[in-house]
Amino acid sequence: MPLATKEEIQILEKTAQELRRDTLDLIYKTKSPHIGCSLSMIELLTALYFRILRINSESPRDENRDRFLLSKGHGVPALYPFLAKKGFIKKEIFDGYAQDGGTLEQHPTRNIDLGIEITSGSLGHGLSIGSGMALAGKHDKKDYRVFVYLGDGELQEGSNWEAAMFASHHKLDNLVAIIDHNKLQAMQRIEEVLDLNPLADKWRAFGWETKEVNGHDLNEIVSVMNKIPFKKGKPSCVIAHTVKGKGISFMENEPRWHDRCPDENEYQQALNELKGLC
Amino acid sequence: MRKIFFQTLAEEFKKDKSIFMLFADLGVKFFYDLKKIDPERVIDVGVAEANMIDVASGLAMSGKNVYCYSIIPFLIDRALDQIRVDIAYNNLNIKLLGAGGGVVYGLEGVTHHSVNDIAIMRSLPNMTVVAPGDVKEAIALAKASIGFPGPLYVRFGRDCEPEVHREEIDFKTGKGIVVNKGKDICLIATGSTMLSAAIEVADRLSKEGKNPTLVSMHTIKPLDRELIFDLAKDHSQIITLEDHNVIGGLGSAVSEVLLEGGYKGAFRRIGIPDTFSEHVGRPDYLMEKLGLDSKTIYDKLYFLDKLKNHDL
Structure with a gap:
């Protein structure tokens, strides 16, 4: 993938803001939780879905497709709008999100045709599943890549570190861990609950080629993800420094927005903040 | 009984390249034959059962026919969340082979005994639960497991049992x-x-x-x-x-x-x-x-x- 031009980055930034608004709308309309942890994902998902992932909604079961695994399942209100925008999720299914009789829940269930590769919601599963997919890809000599999107709080689950050992032992350079490092877990600051630092050193010690990026700077994200795999024979880790609630001033870095849904006034205020940017 | 099960499986393993065998540090001796056939499809994941179950899930989601082996409490109780969400709920093509049903691991103690696995596994939707009764059943089960569609839990008991069935058996899962x-x-x-x-x-x-x-x-x-x-x-x-x-x-x-x-x-x-x-x-x-x-x-x-x- 060639480097993105300035104009292309500007288009991506506009797309990101549209999808940020779609995410806000989806959560507000359905009175759903998890807005904070969804908003920290927007630029990373924009880079992945509009620049990096080799996927096509016309052939969702293509054996050679890149796999995107959302391990932090609670962030799915950000993912569904991307899948809708890319043509995987049709309007009537999208509109049934979090409704009685609908298809889409507040944590995703595996549905390949809708572009949902794994069931998640119970944390600490994605990296192991991704390792299995990457291993199958190596075995079958296919060139797809597996991107696993993890929350930082999720890394407190020990199974991630089992998977981290496994992936480097088996030299899975077709596997990428993306850490959404927004420094907050459900209701508290990570460093106050169970500190992860030094996070990059941990991944390097586990044998992963690791890079850190500003998770809201599309130019930086795209240029780093273009270099995957960072090193032949090693899995890649992208630690993306993000802000929970990003883009809506009163939600940024505020733990209560993990599961709080905006009321009408807050929604209007949020819309006004985003309006100038879309 | 496990030995004959894996010997029977080896025949199929040779023919069917989609079969993967995963185990977690234990039972190495059972896998020498399979390793000779194709070491790339026999993976010791180390002492990491939760990871084993989900690596198996990722392989199964990629079209592989996956077997996982360990002593029952480590295979089942340890990795139950992964089994529940990824294997059972997703209805994946994975066979869980558990050694030491009941108190077969005698002197090794309660950590290695398994007295609750049937209750757990039969309460999981989509899961089939089989405990082969003798060598003939184990052989038949090994064969049946290859084309078995979906999650299967096999509970092994003692290895050195006499053949109970004197005649050929008509073995079908779900039929006593x-x-x-x-x-x-x-x-x-x-x-x-x-x-x-x-x-x-x-x-x-x-x-x-x-x-x-x-x-x-x-x-x-x-x-x-x-x-x-x-x-x-x-x-x-x-x-x-x-x-x-x-x-x-x-x-x-x-x-x-x-x-x-x-x-x-x-x-x-x-x-x-x-x-x-x-x-x-x-x-x-x-x-x-x-x-x-x-x-x-x-x-x-x-x-x-x-x-x-x-x-x-």
């Missing part, structure tokens, strides 16, 4: 095997450890002129309801035998069918009486202490017979 068709008393056993105890009990009863029916109920889920309804018609006593907690295992499953079917005879569950082993010993010793050796089972039947005739 009538080892001997008699009358009045019906013994339903699951797994090799209990089936071999059951056959000793049945032989002893036969010598007394009784003719007990003996059933190998290798598949606990889905349970062979038709067979149980048939047995209920011409047996006044039905007894289940399992080296598992009486809560939630074979006895619970059979009792649900009998009660819903309006069974009027005497029914008893013989199994582990809701306890961890409180003794130290080899399997035979522990089975005796738990009341699951053939002599104690026989005595319990006699007591049941008395109850039936005189007290109920």
Whole structure:
């Protein structure tokens, strides 16, 4: 993938803001939780879905497709709008999100045709599943890549570190861990609950080629993800420094927005903040 | 029994390149033959069972036919969340091979015993639960497992059991095997450890002129309801035998069918009486202490017979 031009980055930034608004709308309309942890994902998902992932909604079961695994399942209100925008999720299914009789829940269930590769919601599963997919890809000599999107709080689950050992032992350079490092877990600051630092050193010690990026700077994200795999024979880790609630001033870095849904006034205020940017 | 299971599997492993075998540090000796055939498809994941289950899930999602092996508490209890969400809910093509049902790991202690696995596994939607009763059943199960569509849990009992089935068997998952068709008393056993105890009990009863029916109920889920309804018609006593907690295992499953079917005879569950082993010993010793050796089972039947005739 060639480097993105300035104009292309500007288009991506506009797309990101549209999808940020779609995410806000989806959560507000359905009175759903998890807005904070969804908003920290927007630029990373924009880079992945509009620049990096080799996927096509016309052939969702293509054996050679890149796999995107959302391990932090609670962030799915950000993912569904991307899948809708890319043509995987049709309007009537999208509109049934979090409704009685609908298809889409507040944590995703595996549905390949809708572009949902794994069931998640119970944390600490994605990296192991991704390792299995990457291993199958190596075995079958296919060139797809597996991107696993993890929350930082999720890394407190020990199974991630089992998977981290496994992936480097088996030299899975077709596997990428993306850490959404927004420094907050459900209701508290990570460093106050169970500190992860030094996070990059941990991944390097586990044998992963690791890079850190500003998770809201599309130019930086795209240029780093273009270099995957960072090193032949090693899995890649992208630690993306993000802000929970990003883009809506009163939600940024505020733990209560993990599961709080905006009321009408807050929604209007949020819309006004985003309006100038879309 | 495990040895013959893996030998049988090796034949298929050679032909079918989609089969992967994963294990977690334990049972290395069983996998030498498979490794000789194709080391890339035999993976020791190390002491990391949760990761094993989800690596298996990722492989299965990529079209592979995956087997996972370990000692039951580590395979099942340790990695239950991964089994529940990724294998059972997603209905993946994965076979879980568990060693040491009941107290087969005797002296190794309670950490290695398994008295609750049937209850756990049969309560998972989409999961099939099978405990092969002898070598013939293990061979047939190994073959059947290859094309089995969906999650399968295999509970291995003791390895050195005599062949219970003298004739060729018609093995189908979900269908119990009538080892001997008699009358009045019906013994339903699951797994090799209990089936071999059951056959000793049945032989002893036969010598007394009784003719007990003996059933190998290798598949606990889905349970062979038709067979149980048939047995209920011409047996006044039905007894289940399992080296598992009486809560939630074979006895619970059979009792649900009998009660819903309006069974009027005497029914008893013989199994582990809701306890961890409180003794130290080899399997035979522990089975005796738990009341699951053939002599104690026989005595319990006699007591049941008395109850039936005189007290109920």
